[in-house]
Amino acid sequence: MALGDALVALGGSFLAAGVIARLGARIGLPTIPLFMLAGIIFGPHTPGLALVENPADLKVIAALGLIFLLFYLGIEFSLDDLAAGGKRLVFAGVTYIVLNVGGGLAFGFALGWGTREALVLAGVVGISSSAIVTKLLVDLGRLGNPESRLILGIIVVEDVFLALYLAVLQPVLSGADTFAAAALSFGRAFAFLIALTALARWGTRLVDKLVTTKDDELLVVMFTGLAILTAGVAEELGVSDAIGAFMIGLILSSTRAAPRIRKLVHPLRDAFAALFFFTFGLSIEPGDMLSVAWPIAAAVAITLVLNVVAGGLAARMNSFGMTEAVNVSLTVLSRGEFALVLATMALAAGLDGRLAPFIAGYVLVLALFGPLIASRSEWIARVLTGRLERARTRTRERAVSQSG
Numbered sequence: 001m002a003l004g005d006a007l008v009a010l011g012g013s014f015l016a017a018g019v020i021a022r023l024g025a026r027i028g029l030p031t032i033p034l035f036m037l038a039g040i041i042f043g044p045h046t047p048g049l050a051l052v053e054n055p056a057d058l059k060v061i062a063a064l065g066l067i068f069l070l071f072y073l074g075i076e077f078s079l080d081d082l083a084a085g086g087k088r089l090v091f092a093g094v095t096y097i098v099l100n101v102g103g104g105l106a107f108g109f110a111l112g113w114g115t116r117e118a119l120v121l122a123g124v125v126g127i128s129s130s131a132i133v134t135k136l137l138v139d140l141g142r143l144g145n146p147e148s149r150l151i152l153g154i155i156v157v158e159d160v161f162l163a164l165y166l167a168v169l170q171p172v173l174s175g176a177d178t179f180a181a182a183a184l185s186f187g188r189a190f191a192f193l194i195a196l197t198a199l200a201r202w203g204t205r206l207v208d209k210l211v212t213t214k215d216d217e218l219l220v221v222m223f224t225g226l227a228i229l230t231a232g233v234a235e236e237l238g239v240s241d242a243i244g245a246f247m248i249g250l251i252l253s254s255t256r257a258a259p260r261i262r263k264l265v266h267p268l269r270d271a272f273a274a275l276f277f278f279t280f281g282l283s284i285e286p287g288d289m290l291s292v293a294w295p296i297a298a299a300v301a302i303t304l305v306l307n308v309v310a311g312g313l314a315a316r317m318n319s320f321g322m323t324e325a326v327n328v329s330l331t332v333l334s335r336g337e338f339a340l341v342l343a344t345m346a347l348a349a350g351l352d353g354r355l356a357p358f359i360a361g362y363v364l365v366l367a368l369f370g371p372l373i374a375s376r377s378e379w380i381a382r383v384l385t386g387r388l389e390r391a392r393t394r395t396r397e398r399a400v401s402q403s404g
Helices: 003-025 031-041 055-076 079-084 086-111 115-126 130-139 148-173 179-202 204-211 216-236 241-252 258-282 286-291 293-317 322-331 337-348 355-374 377-403
Strands: none
Touching (some): 003 258, 031 337, 031 355, 055 241, 086 148, 115 337, 130 322, 148 241, 179 204, 204 216, 216 241, 216 258, 258 337, 286 293, 337 355
């Protein structure tokens, strides 16, 4: 692609993603599915204007979006926050993970698309969207609610699980033909993670000296270089660029420059992540989503049921009532960025062709439907409470009449 054509395609992609997301924001829709929808609308598989004929032309830019997304997650992550929540909070998060990921794995095997595909689907169905959930709490004015601490605790536990899951999943998706090849792939991934963990534990001072500077311009250059370099080394070793970016973010979160990095990386994360979601949309053919409409509908229904059960259990563990339980269940319902990370890995690994359109449709439905139903969770709780009270009253009346 000529330079002029590449710049027009890139600028048009940013603008299209921004315009579609801005229109959706007027009615309270989250940006993640709208960026993806913009990619579908202006992609090569949809009639009309195609801003990018070949999604591979934006491959590096999209990779930067994934890198900054996971880097930001790493630098925001804090094991101290998780420990401060206490055992009940951690146990509630683990319960949520076990139910949702377990249900996703069972659903994946039930579809019969393959073992590796089922492992991807387990993460897709099991992991909420941190971006959408936290934005919902802010937009709905619920950050001060007592159950919001539980919701954020579940998100933190999910983040821990995601980091470990990505590290384990990448060697599996690499499709090693023999046990020796698989063991070698796992060994490289494990050694790399151990090295980064050791750096996080004992090398923070060295990293701090490397990146810390009073000049914001130089700080941006330094942490950007570290994030991209670490992600690249991780990808070369078969660990996944996403987990490399997460780990270096985790390391930098302990440096003196961490608060400034969090602030400075925001615009980079937002801009490049938009292109990541847009580029994923470019690869989706709308007709393919229709061909997996029934699996999408089934997955949405399963996710709703699993979230209600998991949210109810988590609320009960923390001594919350019906309103709080419904708020927890429906606030963490949305799926988004992490499902698309897994979809990107699946595409790169050449898994079943139905997987990407399935994930796209599933994310679109839940990322749009989730916030809408979450905004009405308190009304739903009142309705359910009223019905429960009426049912109890009828039961008592029947008991009295039978005893009389």
